[in-house]
Amino acid sequence: MRRRLLAVATRLFAERGIDRTSLRDVADAAHVTERLLHRHYAGKAALLDAVCARAARRDADRLERIAARPVPVVERVRAAAADAVAAAVSEPDDTTVVFRAYRPAVAERCRAVRAARHRYRVLFRALIAEGQRSGAFTTQVPADIVVDFFLGSVHHLSTWYRPADGRSVSDVGSVYADQLLDALRAARPAA
Template sequence: IVEAAGVTKGALYHYFGSKDDLLHEVYARVLRVQQERLDAFAGADEPIEKRLRGAAADVVVTTIENLDDAMIFFRSMHHLSPEKNKQVRAERRRYHERFRALVEEGQESGVFSKATPADLVVDYHFGSVHHLSTWYRPDGPMTPQQVADHLADLLLRALRP
């Protein structure tokens, strides 16, 4: 990390008190961007299907754009202290709850099917997102937006009444 950042260990620890803090910031930086963008989609004056599709595609694109950070975090998250782990889980839960609220809004309004519980729908989508680092390659056949469009379309097809 210090080599990639072009700083000394001392300089790095000037900004981060511990490896734990650094690992948390790697994750939190991406999640902050994703949360802001999700809030914008959720609060937009658009039909629920368009808002959910936008949010579902956006989390894929922003994850791919930050794939190195995502890979570092998901491969190293077991190293987090219990306190930081709890904090990360709370931040992720807040994001997932906001996303789930979009699914529930569509289900309650009759736009989406209630056949599959909203929690399972959210877990399904984010399972795909969290595994992008295991198979997506920037030099592969699909752009981030193409992957995002496919996954968002799969999600919406699964929710059709």
């Protein structure tokens, strides 16, 4: 039941927006009573917390496995970048909801939203920092800015990517990964 409620809430939050989706809307779309919905989730904030936490946990678990691979950091960053793109494209409703929930007005109300992306960002930032310490990447830009810039562009994918355009998820992931790695390898301009 919880899985079904999360799936319906995710779809409605993505389609209509968080503020324009009521608990009644979720209950109606899930073909349950509002009372049953309240048995599982105390309110919309709790439901949104659960949606964001589920998506963030899944993404962070994948990134953790990528980061632990016994391969050079450049290969792990490439894999992490391609995975972020694949997740954003294959789970566009999750990406849209998490991105919308990250707005300060929403995040202030929802505890899990504030923390939902933290573990993922920390893991991704650690990969970039490792590459910078090893000399594989430039240190011109702080790792946290690189991560925020990259993830911002990935979150934007759900607004334009359509499989019918002839670009596969793998193709888009490779382009994004190449762009990230090119930026990280950029040599300092001559003084």
